[in-house]
Amino acid sequence: MTRQPSPKEPDVETKWLTSEEVRSWAALMAVVEMLPSALDVQLKRDAGLNHFEYMILAGLSDAPGHTMGMSQLALFSSGSLSRLSHAVGRMESKGWVVRTPAGTGRAVDVSMTAAGRSMMERVAPGHVAEARRLVVDPLGPQRTAQLGRACRMILDAIDPNVTSVIDATMDRVADGTTR
Amino acid sequence: MTRQPSPKEPDVETKWLTSEEVRSWAALMAVVEMLPSALDVQLKRDAGLNHFEYMILAGLSDAPGHTMGMSQLALFSSGSLSRLSHAVGRMESKGWVVRTPAGTGRAVDVSMTAAGRSMMERVAPGHVAEARRLVVDPLGPQRTAQLGRACRMILDAIDPNVTSVIDATMDRVADGTTR
DNA sequence: CTATGTTGCTTGAACATTCAACTCAAGGAG
DNA sequence: CTCCTTGAGTTGAATGTTCAAGCAACATAG
Numbered sequence: 001m002t003r004q005p006s007p008k009e010p011d012v013e014t015k016w017l018t019s020e021e022v023r024s025w026a027a028l029m030a031v032v033e034m035l036p037s038a039l040d041v042q043l044k045r046d047a048g049l050n051h052f053e054y055m056i057l058a059g060l061s062d063a064p065g066h067t068m069g070m071s072q073l074a075l076f077s078s079g080s081l082s083r084l085s086h087a088v089g090r091m092e093s094k095g096w097v098v099r100t101p102a103g104t105g106r107a108v109d110v111s112m113t114a115a116g117r118s119m120m121e122r123v124a125p126g127h128v129a130e131a132r133r134l135v136v137d138p139l140g141p142q143r144t145a146q147l148g149r150a151c152r153m154i155l156d157a158i159d160p161n162v163t164s165v166i167d168a169t170m171d172r173v174a175d176g177t178t179r
Numbered sequence: 180m181t182r183q184p185s186p187k188e189p190d191v192e193t194k195w196l197t198s199e200e201v202r203s204w205a206a207l208m209a210v211v212e213m214l215p216s217a218l219d220v221q222l223k224r225d226a227g228l229n230h231f232e233y234m235i236l237a238g239l240s241d242a243p244g245h246t247m248g249m250s251q252l253a254l255f256s257s258g259s260l261s262r263l264s265h266a267v268g269r270m271e272s273k274g275w276v277v278r279t280p281a282g283t284g285r286a287v288d289v290s291m292t293a294a295g296r297s298m299m300e301r302v303a304p305g306h307v308a309e310a311r312r313l314v315v316d317p318l319g320p321q322r323t324a325q326l327g328r329a330c331r332m333i334l335d336a337i338d339p340n341v342t343s344v345i346d347a348t349m350d351r352v353a354d355g356t357t358r
Numbered sequence: 359c360t361a362t363g364t365t366g367c368t369t370g371a372a373c374a375t376t377c378a379a380c381t382c383a384a385g386g387a388g
Numbered sequence: 389c390t391c392c393t394t395g396a397g398t399t400g401a402a403t404g405t406t407c408a409a410g411c412a413a414c415a416t417a418g
Contacts, residue, residue, distance in 0.1 A: 014304040024327025032211045033257035078212035125193040148203025
């Protein structure tokens with residue numbers, strides 16, 4: 001039901017989707033539902049880690065000093081502060097990260113431990129291989145780049161802040177500032 | 180950490196991503212994490228429904244006789260049978276769907292009730308508006324179609340069966356067979 | 359110097375999802 | 389006919405996520 005359900009009334013208000021658009025929308029919805037769990041399979045198997053936790057570690061791994069504040073990390077990992085707090089709690093008890101009070105106010109910094117880092121080094125290759133197998137390779141470079149641009153436009157519509165945080169991290173990664 | 184972490188060893192095995200590819204990948208990951216919850220906000224507010232439950236109703240709403248078998252529905256909604264079973268249980272207790280034993284074997288059919296249908300009619304416009312606001316309109320028709328094609332390629336890589344189920348439903352929708 | 363607000367995070371309970379085990383019905387194989 | 393095996397769902401416990409409330413450290417205003 002993404003097109004007009006029953007054309008009884010004139011239905012002036014709703015701008016329904018064309019059948020082309022419905023097709024695209026359905027495909028996108030299927031991807032957002034399936035891709036995370038498809039990735040979870042590999043991560044869970046190889047490291048007892050879910051996708052969200054992986055994103056956290058990936059973020060820290062590329063941050064200066066392997067450290068980020070909670071709020072920034074929440075924005076980067078596209079999760080709520082609460083979800084992050086729970087997740088970091090779990091990961092702390094497994095010894096992958098530590099929390100330290102940051103300079104000012106009530107702020108908290110999260111940093112990756114050596115154990116966390118070595119875990120990442122163990123899992124990352126498999127994860128990248130999955131990324132290739134499911135997305136990058138089937139699409140090829142051209143379409144992958146196109147997809148990236150489309151996603152950035154969507155993110156901008158959802159919340160303009162996210163794009164800038166991600167871009168910042170990506171710039172750091174590209175520069176190799178962290179190595 | 181989607182690129183090479185520390186170039187000590189030759190690292191013959193892993194084909195890391197280029198910085199262009201990492202950018203696209205990061206944007207895609209952010210979308211798959213954020214889009215469902217962004218959509219949930221509207222659905223929850225307007226109908227106490229989450230995105231997965233909406234997909235179930237949407238599937239039924241476009242199915243002949245507003246009815247589908249559990250397995251087919253699971254495939255369509257990109258969820259596990261177990262998840263679907265729990266979700267349908269909840270929705271049944273709210274009076275939106277009913278389960279009836281289907282002809283052969285252990286099979287079960289799920290159908291949308293009148294209450295479910297009228298609920299859909301109430302929510303759908305708002306949902307479509309969100310779909311437009313966050314995706315279709317910012318991208319424009321060309322890029323939306325491109326995005327759809329890319330998603331279909333990804334789905335094919337994850338599980339070739341899904342594409343056909345979705346296409347089948349979409350064909351029905353396009354034909355208007357259910358009206 | 360109290361009161362009021364704001365930021366940044368944590369917490370607990372309610373709710374949803376996953377995982378592994380189980381049931382029940384058919385379909386063969388011998 | 390009896391014994392696997394497979395297919396289709398269900399169930400309960402363990403795990404994760406969300407939601408609303410709470411709390412501590414400042415800031416600002418009176």
